[in-house]
Amino acid sequence: xxxxxMRTTYRPDIDGLRAISVAAVVGFHALPDVATGGFIxxxxxxxxxxxxxxxxxxxxxxxxxxxxxxxxGRRIRRIFPALSLVxxxxxxxxxxxxxxxxxxxxxxxxxxxxxxxxxxxxxIEVNYFDTAAALKPLLHxxxxxxxxxxxxxxxxxxYISYRFRGGLLALFLGxxxxxxxYAALRVSVSPITVFYxxxxxxxxxxxGSTLAFVCLKSAALCAWLEIKSGPxxxxxxxxxxxxxxxxxxxxxxxxxxEPYPGAWALxxxxxxxxxxxxxxxxxxxxxLLASPVLVQIGLISYPLYLWHWPLLSxxxxxxxxxxxxxxxxxxxxxxxxxxxxTWRFIERPLRAGSLTAVAPVLVALAVCVGGCGLTIYxxxxxxxxxxxxxxxxxxxxDLDQEKAVVERSGVCHINNSRETVSDLRQKVQACMPVxxxxxxxxxxxxxxAGDLWIALSQAYGRFNFIQATGAGCNPAERNxxxxxxxxxxLFDFVNNEFLRDNKVDVIAIAARWRADxxxxxxxxxxxxxxxxxxxxxxxxxxxxxxxxKIIARKRDDGALTPYxxxxxxxxxxxxxxxxxxxxxxxxxxxVSIIDELCSAGHCPALGPSHELYVRDYGHWTLEGxxxxxxxxxxxxxxxx
Numbered sequence: 001x002x003x004x005x006m007r008t009t010y011r012p013d014i015d016g017l018r019a020i021s022v023a024a025v026v027g028f029h030a031l032p033d034v035a036t037g038g039f040i041x042x043x044x045x046x047x048x049x050x051x052x053x054x055x056x057x058x059x060x061x062x063x064x065x066x067x068x069x070x071x072x073g074r075r076i077r078r079i080f081p082a083l084s085l086v087x088x089x090x091x092x093x094x095x096x097x098x099x100x101x102x103x104x105x106x107x108x109x110x111x112x113x114x115x116x117x118x119x120x121x122x123x124i125e126v127n128y129f130d131t132a133a134a135l136k137p138l139l140h141x142x143x144x145x146x147x148x149x150x151x152x153x154x155x156x157x158x159y160i161s162y163r164f165r166g167g168l169l170a171l172f173l174g175x176x177x178x179x180x181x182y183a184a185l186r187v188s189v190s191p192i193t194v195f196y197x198x199x200x201x202x203x204x205x206x207x208g209s210t211l212a213f214v215c216l217k218s219a220a221l222c223a224w225l226e227i228k229s230g231p232x233x234x235x236x237x238x239x240x241x242x243x244x245x246x247x248x249x250x251x252x253x254x255x256x257x258e259p260y261p262g263a264w265a266l267x268x269x270x271x272x273x274x275x276x277x278x279x280x281x282x283x284x285x286x287x288l289l290a291s292p293v294l295v296q297i298g299l300i301s302y303p304l305y306l307w308h309w310p311l312l313s314x315x316x317x318x319x320x321x322x323x324x325x326x327x328x329x330x331x332x333x334x335x336x337x338x339x340x341x342t343w344r345f346i347e348r349p350l351r352a353g354s355l356t357a358v359a360p361v362l363v364a365l366a367v368c369v370g371g372c373g374l375t376i377y378x379x380x381x382x383x384x385x386x387x388x389x390x391x392x393x394x395x396x397x398d399l400d401q402e403k404a405v406v407e408r409s410g411v412c413h414i415n416n417s418r419e420t421v422s423d424l425r426q427k428v429q430a431c432m433p434v435x436x437x438x439x440x441x442x443x444x445x446x447x448x449a450g451d452l453w454i455a456l457s458q459a460y461g462r463f464n465f466i467q468a469t470g471a472g473c474n475p476a477e478r479n480x481x482x483x484x485x486x487x488x489x490l491f492d493f494v495n496n497e498f499l500r501d502n503k504v505d506v507i508a509i510a511a512r513w514r515a516d517x518x519x520x521x522x523x524x525x526x527x528x529x530x531x532x533x534x535x536x537x538x539x540x541x542x543x544x545x546x547x548x549k550i551i552a553r554k555r556d557d558g559a560l561t562p563y564x565x566x567x568x569x570x571x572x573x574x575x576x577x578x579x580x581x582x583x584x585x586x587x588x589x590x591v592s593i594i595d596e597l598c599s600a601g602h603c604p605a606l607g608p609s610h611e612l613y614v615r616d617y618g619h620w621t622l623e624g625x626x627x628x629x630x631x632x633x634x635x636x637x638x639x640x
Contacts, residue, residue: 013280014048015298016289017272021045022301024251026308029140030332037254040268042143043204043261044247045305047272049147050208051215054172057155058216061162071155073359078302079148080362081350082342083141086306087113087369090137091376093314099549100381102135102317107376109138114370116148123196132617134316135545140309142196149198150205172210179203187262189480200261204269211273225278233283239274240284246271257515303347304339311335320553320567321544413450414470416484424489425497428468434502435464441638442466442504444494446473448540449510451620456508459629460638466504468494474511476520499530506638510537512618515575517582524588535589535638538576541603542569542618564605569617591637597628604628 021044028038060066087110094106112118119142125132133139161167183200186193194200225236250268258264278285288294297304311331315323323331350358376382412431414424434440441463443453450469457465473487507527513520524534543550544567554563576594583590597603604627605614613624620628632638 011280012295012298013285013289014052014276015301016285016291016294017044017275017298018048018301019294019297020247020289021048021272022297022304025140025305026332026335029309029312030328032256035251036256037251039256039260040247040250040254040265043250043265043268044272045143046147046201046204047208047211047269048276050150050205051212051276052208053151054154054158054209055212055216057158058168058212061159062216066155066159068155068159075148075151076359076362077351079144080366081346082303082306083113083144084362084365084369085342085346086303086310087138087373090310090314091369091372093310094137094376095382095385097314097318098381099552100383100385102549103381103385104377105381106137107373107378107381109136109141110373111370111377112373113138113141113145114366114373116145116152118142119145119149119196119198123193134313134321137310137313137317139313140305146196146198146201147205150202154205154209168213169210172206172213175206176203176210179206183265184262187259191259194262195260204261204265207269207273208276211276215277225282236278236281237283240278240282243271243274243278244284244288246274300336300339300343303342304335307338307342308332308335311338317545318553320550321569322567408450408454408467412467412469413447414486414490416471416486421489424486425493428490428493429498432466432468432498432502433464434466434504438462438464439506439640440464440466440502440504441506441508442468442494443508443510444468445475445509445511447471447619448512449508449537451540451625452508452510452537454622455620455625455629456632456638457629458626459633463638468498474513475509475523476511476513476516478523479519495526499532504532506533506535508535508537508638513539513575513579515578517579521582521586524586533589535591536579536583538579538590538592538594539572540593540618540620541598542572543567543605543614544569544617546616547605547612547614548616560606560610561602565602568601568603572618591632593628596631596635596637 021041024035024038024041024044026038027035028041032038057066057071060071090106091110094103098106109118109121112121118138122136122139122142125136157171158168161171179199179201180203183194183203186200225234225239246267250264250271254260254264254267275282275285275289280286280290308331311334312328315327315331319327350362408431411427414427432442439462441456443449443456443465445452446469450467453465453467453469456463468490470484470487470490472484473490474483475491477483478487478491509523520536524536527534543564547564550564550567551560554560573594576592580590580592582588594603604624605612607613607623607627611623612621613627615621615624
């Protein structure tokens, strides 16, 4: 006889656990420096979802009345109403706030979100934790896409496995083991792929499924949890305390600097599993999770998750990354209010309605919303919406044209193309002539190294600068499987052919650095072992948004310079200081671009005639490269 709490009927304590998980996510997005590990709330959601949904499926299979039509119809009624509302609201806000290219990207994301493919689209756009991530209003829907991809396949697999003795448990444990192994083994070399990949996340949902199976099938677990381990506490009480400590430890001690998910994801997922398994009568569950406030927040957790990020993101876009604290607080409060209204007046009535009547209407609505996103994308973000958008778009187009000149993009600065390895090698080789008798300096790295190449070659006429740069080609990541094919070709040619057959006097390395100093040190030491001096250039100054867009959004008549300086990304300054210490400790010649160009918190974004020195978040225009190169030459950063 199973204990009542182990059945998957409504449990208010699970809504309380939902409240903690959504509060963690909202806290991380609103105050990332405070709730550093709040992103683990998504992992908690996945475990809860796997437990509840799989429990419903198992119960239906046991009772011989499971229906695929009913299952997917309920998923539609659960997911589509709030999602369609938030997507429509995002399209409306984007019409008012976003510039043309931003609105076009939003249209693409709306379409991908309605198809539950946004995680794959975001993977193409690279990094959840980069600066641009905060400026994508639908970024958070990657998790919903993974969840729905899981439930597209999971009922079918469960239905087939149920026909075999022990098949369900074998399915659950097999998915947990294989998916977790993939995440744990791949996260250190492909963290972005694992983060967005269903293969790296399915184990969390399957863990909840395994828990549902054990809870429904095993009376022994119930009996074990109810055994007293002391005069006051039983084992379920202790499990709930440990589970809560695991979840809060993950929120407090994890951060986005470590590759995730991997082994560290066990902390929030096992913590969630312990809390669920302990049952509603356990100490933490009955005293904390089942409290009325947490239960109510848990009930609105889904619409709250949907609303909070677009509002925070649009605020950051509107204020160019510098959102006043009171605006952030008001945005969070507005998210709660909209979440409650959505739950009370949309979710509840629709979920109570007829399945056959409501589900088709919701599907049709989602198709219309996806069509709206597709139209926005096809119409290039409707460039005629506002005058500032037209001016910015035209200016950005001019800057894109200039990019080809600054970096020799597509010619010497190689891009992620479909050219053959032989073609790419010939292209690189043609742009790397060594001049006998001259001081030959090889500039190696990504697009920021491409900026540096034009800056140095313009300023140092007596030196020969050899360009070996490619889009996204960070030399410290040359052994990472994340590195694009063209970068591998570039580094293989430089290291195995060019430096074998040619002598250079110096290698100048530059990139949009991350804090992976161990890998960077191995690269520098490899070149030094070949007798080649290395000069390491630090990160350049960056803005929280693209500089032309920051200027286009400036509404007041105040001074422009302090307005721009306030929008500098100060994290790059801290990274520069860390790299300087790292270089000094390891005897590496280091050039701080920030120290050379900036002073007293001011960096030169504009020239004497207000010409742009920066064309996006941190890449230089041709005028900027010339001005900065002159500064480097004057200070002799590459003199013998």
